[in-house]
Amino acid sequence: MVNVGILGATGMVGQRFIELLADHPKFEITALTASKRSAGKKYEDAVTWHLESGIPEAVQDTVVVDTDPAEVKDVEIVFSALPADTAAIVEPKFAAAGMKVASNASAMRMEPDVPLVIPEVNPEHLDLIETQQKNRGWDGFIVTNPNCSTIALVMTLKPLYDQYDIKKVYVSTMQAVSGAGYNGVPSMAILDNIVPFIGSEEEKMESETLELLGDFDGESVTPAGFSLSASCNRVPVIDGHTESVFIEMGEEFEVDDVKKSFSEFRGLPQKLGLHYAPESPVIVREEENRPQPRMDRNAGHGMAVSVGRIRRDAVFPENLKYTLVGHNTIRGAAGASILNAELINEIM
Ligand SMILES: NC(=O)C1=CN([C@@H]2O[C@H](COP(=O)(O)OP(=O)(O)OC[C@H]3O[C@@H](n4cnc5c(N)ncnc54)[C@H](OP(=O)(O)O)[C@@H]3O)[C@@H](O)[C@H]2O)C=CC1
Numbered sequence: 001m002v003n004v005g006i007l008g009a010t011g012m013v014g015q016r017f018i019e020l021l022a023d024h025p026k027f028e029i030t031a032l033t034a035s036k037r038s039a040g041k042k043y044e045d046a047v048t049w050h051l052e053s054g055i056p057e058a059v060q061d062t063v064v065v066d067t068d069p070a071e072v073k074d075v076e077i078v079f080s081a082l083p084a085d086t087a088a089i090v091e092p093k094f095a096a097a098g099m100k101v102a103s104n105a106s107a108m109r110m111e112p113d114v115p116l117v118i119p120e121v122n123p124e125h126l127d128l129i130e131t132q133q134k135n136r137g138w139d140g141f142i143v144t145n146p147n148c149s150t151i152a153l154v155m156t157l158k159p160l161y162d163q164y165d166i167k168k169v170y171v172s173t174m175q176a177v178s179g180a181g182y183n184g185v186p187s188m189a190i191l192d193n194i195v196p197f198i199g200s201e202e203e204k205m206e207s208e209t210l211e212l213l214g215d216f217d218g219e220s221v222t223p224a225g226f227s228l229s230a231s232c233n234r235v236p237v238i239d240g241h242t243e244s245v246f247i248e249m250g251e252e253f254e255v256d257d258v259k260k261s262f263s264e265f266r267g268l269p270q271k272l273g274l275h276y277a278p279e280s281p282v283i284v285r286e287e288e289n290r291p292q293p294r295m296d297r298n299a300g301h302g303m304a305v306s307v308g309r310i311r312r313d314a315v316f317p318e319n320l321k322y323t324l325v326g327h328n329t330i331r332g333a334a335g336a337s338i339l340n341a342e343l344i345n346e347i348m
């Protein structure tokens, strides 16, 4: 077993990490960190637990420590669920102390020597680790996963991008409240309502998508050459981001072939049989009213993206439209970091 720690273990995403790692066949949780407010307390006393699954017995009595590498002993991998501003300062310290940091925070994602990875999409970008260690003189390293809306979108774009010329992508999101954290959106703001703004979300979707699908020459990534425009909205759903996607295609396509590309899409995690690899990363729904967050967010244990309403646009028939749903705190956050770590553990 590999000893792992969770940074920001008491937060929304930290709790998902604990839930997903509790019975992991290869990773054992041996350290939990949080802010100074929580350090020194038993985990069950420090956390306000929000998940239906209950606090796993194995961590209930674990004493939470300060988020400082000196406090985290004999740990090989740390999963970061820290706020971005804290992550920017703290994650490099863990990497410098020799630990492998699988980060879910946005702080380091667009650094040119930090891999931004979805294992089914661009596992080869992990080769940047060598450059990072050389550039920064670290024994450890940082690997990041993308923003939750970006992950779900890119998992559907990848099989299309491999087969078709894509000119432009327009996406409108309907994002669950859990994406903003427990105290992120007041109930008075979101009940009976939709908020058409999520800070920096559109910019992150636009830049991270092109980076993930970009060309890697062994040393750096050249962003993919199409353009993408995102409009992001917060909706009164607890978990599961829904996205309406419109693609301006640069070549002829058949809707049935597109469905086949989605259904047949597989990546390295499936080939290697990684623990959290869903059997089918993209699941095609044929019902006219699916996917829906409540019904589809847990597909593939929350690690698959469901896609439906795949159709040719009636007004602009050279273009493709579909709707997707992905679980934002599993595939979009904790599950994504864990799959990155499983891949690293397997191939490095
Ligand atoms: N990939 C994705 O798309 C998603 C990413 N995220 C990202 O994951 C991260 C965590 O989000 P979320 O769980 O919602 O946040 P929360 O606010 O719920 O949790 C934050 C955690 O960090 C700890 N913390 C806060 N400040 C400090 C500090 N100064 N030093 C050390 N620890 C600190 C908190 O400890 P304490 O309890 O003691 O305060 C808590 O454990 C964020 O970067 C967020 O943007 C979130 C959702 C989806």
Ligand SMILES: N[C@@H](CC(=O)OP(=O)(O)O)C(=O)O
Binding pocket: 084, 104, 105, 106, 146, 147, 148, 175, 176, 178, 179, 180, 198, 201, 204, 328
């Ligand atoms: N902003 C996302 C969640 C998030 O924290 O994203 P990021 O990991 O890019 O900061 C949401 O609201 O649903």
